[in-house]
Every structure is written in C-alpha cells, then in structure tokens.
Amino acid sequence: MTATVTPLPVTFRPTLTRVVLLGIGFALVAVLTVMSFLLESFTAGDRATFIGTGLLGLGVLALLSRPKVVATPEGVTVVNLTTVRRLAWAQIVRVNLRPGDSWVHLDLADGTSLPAMGIQTGIAKEKAIADARALNALVAEHGTGRVAN
Incomplete structure (x- = not known):
C-alpha cells in the first residue's frame, strides 16, 4: 500500500x-x-x-507544549523542548515509531538518532501513527529512499 x-x-x-x-x-x-x-x-x-x-x-x-516537526521542500526542522535542529532531507535515513515509543525517532546518516517529540503517542496515538506515516512518505519522496515501515 x-x-x-x-x-x-x-x-x-x-x-x-x-x-x-x-x-x-x-x-x-x-x-x-x-x-x-x-x-x-x-x-x-x-x-x-x-x-x-x-x-x-x-x-x-x-x-x-513546544515540540513540533516542520517539513519544507528544503528539509525538516525538529523543535524539541529546548533544542531546534534543521536537517536536509538527505540526512534522514529512517523514520521510526516502534510499539512502546513515546515519540518518533529519526535515524540520521551520521549514525545517530534524533528524537522528534513533535510526533508523540501520548493522548492521540492514532494521529501520531498517521503523522509518522506521512513523514515516512515525505522522507521516501525527498530523502534517500531508505525508509522503515
């Protein structure tokens, strides 16, 4: 699908x-x-x-309440509690939201992982899953093409 x-x-x-x-x-x-x-x-x-x-x-x-993830044609901006990180699409290797995770994790090309607290399962788990899938599709289209399911 x-x-x-x-x-x-x-x-x-x-x-x-x-x-x-x-x-x-x-x-x-x-x-x-x-x-x-x-x-x-x-x-x-x-x-x-x-x-x-x-x-x-x-x-x-x-x-x-500050966390968010903003996707633009240039890349992704991850705003967590006290940090802001801008990533080019090519820097994102994989989008992960595993069962039990509180929020999405982005696996990066440099081998590190970045929590993206703007997509969190807290109160609205179904919305978080849909948002993670949407970001996943964006990474597949704009990034390296290596995306987790």
Whole structure:
C-alpha cells in the first residue's frame, strides 16, 4: 500500500496534548490569581508569590507544549523542548515509531538518532501513527529512499 505524500510545507505537532497543557497552565494562573486576592490575610508579597508560581507553572507547561516537526521542500526542522535542529532531507535515513515509543525517532546518516517529540503517542496515538506515516512518505519522496515501515 502506497501512502499519499503530504504537500509541503507541513507542521506535525501533538495538538490535543498542546491544548490540554496550555489549558491547564492558564487555569493554574487564573486559580492562583483569584485565590491570592480572595485570601484577605495575604500581603502584596504573598499575592505576587502566588501569581508568580502560576506563571512559572504556565511557563513549564508551555515549554512542554513546544515540540513540533516542520517539513519544507528544503528539509525538516525538529523543535524539541529546548533544542531546534534543521536537517536536509538527505540526512534522514529512517523514520521510526516502534510499539512502546513515546515519540518518533529519526535515524540520521551520521549514525545517530534524533528524537522528534513533535510526533508523540501520548493522548492521540492514532494521529501520531498517521503523522509518522506521512513523514515516512515525505522522507521516501525527498530523502534517500531508505525508509522503515
């Protein structure tokens, strides 16, 4: 069975996971802000600490929601939690999403493997499998042609 190739550019990201994480983050800020003003015994410093804690939590959850994989005619950009790596199509030898993997791994021509957290099985496993297949088809079309099933 031949997979249809997705038109470029395309961005793969765990949308549902991102919505959940950012929703929780904004709810955390709102709850801690409201609580800090409802508790009359709090000083300005206490309120600032509560609100700051909420903002810190939002920042961590926003960082966790950052991963994505962007495929363009020039290559693939992998955005993980704290790193961004740009790859030419020829650098990608294989796209792997094995049973039990949390996210896709890209086997590279230099013998290393790069996790691509933008395609993760977390909440939406079927979407992750479909995205991995789409990236697999793109690598077959634009890359070396040696792609795992």
